[in-house]
Amino acid sequence: MTYTAPIAEQRFVLDTIADLPGLAALPGFGDATPDMVEAILSEAGKLTGNVFAPLNWSGDQAGSRLEGDQVFMPEGFKDAYARYVEGGWAGLGAPVAHGGQGLPFVLASAVQEQLTSANMAFSLCMMLSMGAIEALAAHASPELQERYLTKLISGEWTGTMNLTEPQAGSDVGALRSRAERQADGTYRIKGSKIFITWGEHDVAENIIHLVLARLPDAPPGTKGISLFICPKFLPDGARNDLRVTGVEHKLGIHASPTCSMSFGEHDKCVGYLVGEEGAGMRAMFTMMNHARINVGLQGVAIAERAYQGALAFAKERVQSAKFGGGRDPVRIIEHADVRRMLMTMKATTEAARALTYLTAAAVDRAHATGDKAAAGLADLLTPVTKAYATDIGVEMASIGVQVFGGMGFVEETGAAQHLRDSRIAPIYEGTNGIQALDLVGRKLGMDGGTHWRTLFLEIRDFIGDLPKAGDLGALRPYLEDGLAALENASVWMTGNSGDALTDTAAGATPYLRLFGVTVGGYLLAKQAAVAAQRLAAGEGDAAFLRAKIATARFFAEQLMPPATALLGPITRGSGLFYAIEEAALGA
Amino acid sequence: MTYTAPIAEQRFVLDTIADLPGLAALPGFGDATPDMVEAILSEAGKLTGNVFAPLNWSGDQAGSRLEGDQVFMPEGFKDAYARYVEGGWAGLGAPVAHGGQGLPFVLASAVQEQLTSANMAFSLCMMLSMGAIEALAAHASPELQERYLTKLISGEWTGTMNLTEPQAGSDVGALRSRAERQADGTYRIKGSKIFITWGEHDVAENIIHLVLARLPDAPPGTKGISLFICPKFLPDGARNDLRVTGVEHKLGIHASPTCSMSFGEHDKCVGYLVGEEGAGMRAMFTMMNHARINVGLQGVAIAERAYQGALAFAKERVQSAKFGGGRDPVRIIEHADVRRMLMTMKATTEAARALTYLTAAAVDRAHATGDKAAAGLADLLTPVTKAYATDIGVEMASIGVQVFGGMGFVEETGAAQHLRDSRIAPIYEGTNGIQALDLVGRKLGMDGGTHWRTLFLEIRDFIGDLPKAGDLGALRPYLEDGLAALENASVWMTGNSGDALTDTAAGATPYLRLFGVTVGGYLLAKQAAVAAQRLAAGEGDAAFLRAKIATARFFAEQLMPPATALLGPITRGSGLFYAIEEAALGA
Incomplete structure (x- = not known):
């Protein structure tokens, strides 16, 4: 299976959700011009598609090998890494003072997404180096920075x-x-x-x-x-x-x-x-916050790769006649149930990507301007990004296996590897349960709860501005219901104290899910609104823009309602969680 | 990780859901006395726990090995199989005329569940033999039966x-x-x-x-x-x-x-x-219908095994203080979010088990009496059992990995194997998408739609008889909402024809999910009602019976609402599924 970087999609999200043009106007980010962004994504697409993606399956099969106290990487890895260093990719988002290019984190994230889609196992090397760069840039002495930071940024180390x-x-x-x-x-x-x-x-x-x-x-x-x-x-x-x-x-x-x-x-x-x-934990948190966004990105990346594989297979595989129509076998992409799987993968991946880029861009905005609202938004969204995106990474990789049918269970097909690879992301960098507790226990209450209220008001204003009818109008009821549930759940969550904090903890995981899906649905709707404007103005790629609108509608109609229905489960409390004595829990 | 057959649970479900006492009163099933059932489950529990379960991990690591045109099974497999043959287990549900014991299919299923929990890879051998027995018993000539059926039933072949x-x-x-x-x-x-x-x-x-x-x-x-x-x-x-x-x-x-x-x-x-x-397809369908129930059973079995592992780990692993309470690290089973995972596994596994046993018992009832209602129920529930139970098998195995945290991703722990093993069941014996189409395209319409209407009326009567308050009363709103959604969705599904059949196909998968969850919730509630009666009468194991009530409530309150909310997605039609032109679906 090959990988093609989704450059048009990435650019659209960088433009409409991350507001990269706005970022480029901030001090230090002047290099992030549209031409530069296009060039970077396109060059990265070649490197990831041609060099890293072909090593994904062979690397999985060979694995890394321990001999004595040395670890030998699979064939081709050393050369591929050399290409990465040569291209200067390691320093994309790193400080200019130490040889980096100082580009926005969100742009570096788009490149890292490509690398992760191409070869998740390999991309961890770069992700960990980025974390080390982050920590040393923020906390190390000038001497240590000179000695270590420079060579991490060049990628030599x-x-x-x-x-x-x-x-x-x-x-x-x-x-x-x-x-x-x-x-x-x-x-x-x-x-x-x-x-x-x-x-x-x-x-x-x-x-x-x-x-x-x-x-x-x-x-x-x-x-x-x-x-x-x-x-x-x-x-x-x-x-x-x-x-x-x-x-x-x-x-x-x-x-x-x-x-x-x-x-x-x-x-x-x-x-x-x-x-x-x-002060070690403070330094560690510096790198962990970015790492959590980068791990969320892994969910997006693996879902994208799984989707590309499933889509290609569904376009080629001919099997069975359409339900209720004709006798001739058709390509399985024509079967409604297969379309459901593909549209679910596409819409969910795009929702998670938008959420991840929004979070990364908030980090950039906070760094560049010291804006407290941006910093608060980044803090609020980081656990949601990490947990929601990695959960859907596993879910979409599993749907990808299903699209392949029996072939999906055979390792050579590659779909199974995505499921296996994806499964770590909800665990490391703080399990998703811990992310949910971070969200309800720390992030909701920050600065008097202003950050979630601001975000929800923004969503409410957006819904209010939507037309009453048509494709965009059709989004309204789903967004309204989702937002109302999320607001109610948030008020309930933040109203608990003392012993009732156990109730908060009990509802944390479905609350985070409701948060991720609702904000994801909003971000897709926002893209749909821009797409509608551009279509009306006769700008851009019409097929791509129409797809954006249909994807937002599919997500709203098909995928938001079960999440919205989590309001009840979130607010039921923890009584039933502890009702069964331990000895009676098992056989 | 060890496996302990959940005998009390199996007996309770056989008793309250499969009505095994009622089955034992039917011609041919007289041997299924309570003592016999207890003896069989208990002996099977020893065989599966002591002989088959210890080969699960070693068998996974070694795998089966092809040399020339011979396949060599992992160490210990041949001996374990010999023990299975010696015990006469292969003929448990097979016809007496050819050396079988003629016990109900549902009882054989309970044993097969144990075998599958213990060692899913091995259990497929027995499952396939059962299918062959079924087909030959129903369709082969007396000569072929004499030559082949007898040795399949003895297990020699x-x-x-x-x-x-x-x-x-x-x-x-x-x-x-x-x-x-x-x-x-x-x-x-x-x-x-x-x-x-x-x-x-x-x-x-x-x-x-x-x-x-x-x-x-x-x-x-x-x-x-x-x-x-x-x-x-x-x-x-x-x-x-x-x-x-x-x-x-x-x-x-x-x-x-x-x-x-x-x-x-x-x-x-x-x-x-x-x-x-x-007439090959007819014969194949004979074995496929049973095989589909048996594959559904695999979902139950792997979920049970994953749950047992996760529960044992959660009782031992000490990590972090409780959210909002104290500073001392506690066993992770005390964390609300871990409890959520464990209760989700327990409740979902029990719902799927009840559904599977109900379906198997309907097969028995139909065979023994020729009762058309029982045959219709078995036909209706077979695709739901296959797809719902195998979907939750994967989902619960994945939650099982999550409970283990980082250790869950390490193969030696065993949790990852359950996830890997579970992933085939939604694919083989007809993918779950095909099950959903079978449900909406064939099963709902059988005999003028009488079978689903009968089942839903039974559920409605049950709800009507529930007390208005207390633990059982608390179940009412969830069951009512679920049933209403299921009824509405069923009416909508069966009302489509012509081109609108594509809409039916588009909604089939979430419809099956709604069906499985709602009937699962009903079957747990039914068990809770029996438990309440027995508690009131001072009969039985009080801790077990109280757990049944709490489990039904957890399922209803926490897990039914998102499924009930699928009514909208089910009935929205297929328009958005095909709105994006193929070329615009991918990068």
């Missing part, structure tokens, strides 16, 4: 993020890795980490591990955690005292080495402090 | 079902395999088949292939298809001219050899006609 320990998964504050101060200002790091993505590999010269550890006199919990750089190779070229001790055997992303790492087995692992002692 | 060819997947009528009449009354079979489950293996002495093929003078389509027995070894002990030519590399059920088969490469493949020439 890659980065990792070392949080998880066996007893400290979601609960980062429970980690036990230790750091001891040394007379020379460095630290000695000791501890074991698990689930370290691209923790060891052979595509770059050096690997810059960002490691969370605890000083001997640090307080318990997250406040006692500091962040350190532990490079694989020290500045003098010597090997640091750290190594990979195992590679996980996983359901998917086989070409992404998920490593167990050991630091300081010989008490000689050198670490350099990033920022202040005890 | 196993059976297969050979429909699919590369160009004939869902469209069986498109198959091309040929059969030539011979002077001795036998036939020579020639053709290639794909996706033949357990088409070759080493756990039994002989394999009885049931093969669909076409005589030279046969009409096109399904009417020209005849059914043949092609045994691997002929009566004189010689090898028949048929062989495995490949084994698929699949997403899951790795220990189930999915074979490409070649018949008559040397023009010497002997086939024996089953039934009349041209």
Whole structure:
């Protein structure tokens, strides 16, 4: 299966939802002109389609291979990475001061989406490096930036993020890795980490591990955690005292080495402090917030790839006559039920893409202008983006398998790989359950709840401006119902306190779903409204614009009502969740 | 991960939903006494838990292995199968006249559920043999029955079902395999088949292939298809001219050899006609209907297994403090969001189990008494059972992975295997899209639509008899809303004709979902009502009975509303499905 970057779609969303033209007018983003954006997406499309996509299946089958304390990547990976570095792609969104191109995060996200669609396992390498760049740019000393940031931005070196320990998964504050101060200002790091993505590999010269550890006199919990750089190779070229001790055997992303790492087995692992002692979690959150948006992007990317495969197959496969019509077998794309699957994939993927780009653009706006409303919107939407987009990533990949029928269950077809790969995204970077709790427990209440109210008012105004009839008018009742449910649920959620917080927690996951679907439906409707304007003005690609309107309508009519109906389940409380005593829960 | 057969649950559903006591009073089923049922489920529980479950993971990792034209099964499989044969399990539901025990299909299904939970890949061998037994018992001549049926029922030989060819997947009528009449009354079979489950293996002495093929003078389509027995070894002990030519590399059920088969490469493949020439599809439908119920059972079984694993993990894993309460980390089962996942798995699995047993019991009732209402109910519910139960099988297995967090993505944990295994069930034995079309296109209209009307009236009466308040009263609004939506949707579905049949096809899949959830909710409510009676009478296990009531309430309040909201999407028609021209569907 091949991959073709959906450039027209990406540009349309960047234009209408992310307001890239508006971003380009802000200080620092002047380079993001329409021509530049077109050139970047188009060049990225060649690289991802021609170089990375062909390695997706072979990489999955070969997997990464551990020998001794070295990990060997599948054939072709090293060369592909070299092409990525040569093209300067690693620094697209990175600070100009250290050799980056300083382009908006949302544009870098569009490129990262392509890379992830092409080869999700590979794209994790770049995603982790971006996170490391982010953390070092924000928190490291000028010396450390000079030494490490520059080579991460050029792509010569890659980065990792070392949080998880066996007893400290979601609960980062429970980690036990230790750091001891040394007379020379460095630290000695000791501890074991698990689930370290691209923790060891052979595509770059050096690997810059960002490691969370605890000083001997640090307080318990997250406040006692500091962040350190532990490079694989020290500045003098010597090997640091750290190594990979195992590679996980996983359901998917086989070409992404998920490593167990050991630091300081010989008490000689050198670490350099990033920022202040005890400020590790703050630095980690810097990179985690972006990483969460990037993981949401993975859901979009895998859904897009699954859709492209299913669509191509459905156009070719001839099987059975149409229901209620004729005797001749038709291409399965003509069957209504297959169309339902394809339209569900298309509409859902586009809704999630719009949500993700909106969130990324809010980050850009906040960074460029310090605008509190933009920062608040980014904070609010980050957990929704991460969880909704990754949930639908799995769901759409599963529908993709179904379109292929029996062939979908056969690995050679490739559809099954997308399902396997997609399944990690709802888990890592904070499980989707944790995202839902972050949304209801932290994000709704921020700044007195102004951010969700502002967003909902914007949606209400948009609905009010829609025509009463026609294609756009047909969207109204679904958007109104969805928004009303979301508003009611939000008021209920934020009204709980004390013991009733358990009720909030009980409703958090369906609440996030309602949030994602409603905002997604709104963003598709917004695109439909622009499409209608352009059609009326005789501008643009008419088939593409008409498709935008039909897609928004399909999403509203077919996919919004079950989400809107979650208002009841969200607000029923937690009583029934705990009604059954534990011993009676199972056989 | 271990497996414990949920015997109390199975007995309760057999009792309250399948009305096994009523079945035992029918001619031929007298052996199904309560003591016998308890003994069978309990012995089966030992066999499946101690012998088959431990081979699930090792079988998945080793897979079945093709060497030349032989398939070698993973270690332990041959011995386990011998234990199954020794115990007489293969003939549990088979005719007494040929050595079977003649017990109700629904009881055999409960045992098959256990086997499938324990080891889905292995259970397919038994399921296919049951199908062959069914077809031969109904259609084969006495001589063929004597020669083949007896050894299938003893389990010494196993059976297969050979429909699919590369160009004939869902469209069986498109198959091309040929059969030539011979002077001795036998036939020579020639053709290639794909996706033949357990088409070759080493756990039994002989394999009885049931093969669909076409005589030279046969009409096109399904009417020209005849059914043949092609045994691997002929009566004189010689090898028949048929062989495995490949084994698929699949997403899951790795220990189930999915074979490409070649018949008559040397023009010497002997086939024996089953039934009349041209009556092959009828015979195939006999086994397919049961097979569809058995595949639905796979959804129940894999969901049960996934639930047991997730529950055990959630009881042990300590991580993070409760939302809004305290600082001490708790076992994750105490987190509301994890409870939501576990309760969703429990309630959904029990709803699907009840639906499956109800359908199987209707088959028994129809067979035993010739009752047309029972036969009609079985026909109506078969596609719902197959599609709803297998859809939720995948969904629950995916939730199971989520409960495990990062560990769920690691293969060694076992949760990922359940997801991989579960994914085939919505595809084979007629994709779930085809089930939905069978429901709306054939089953709703049978006998003037009397069967769905009867079922819905029964549900309406049940709701009318519920108390107005209390736990049972709390179920009323959800059941009423669900039933009203289902009735409206059914009337709409059956009102379409001509071109509007495309609208029916467009709504078929969400309609089936609404059907499955609503009937599932009703069957849980029915169990809750019995539980309340028994509690009031001081009978039975109070914790189990209270759990039944809470489970029914959870399903009604949390899981029914989104399904009820499908009424709109079901009845919106197909316009938007075809609104986008094909070229504008993709990048």
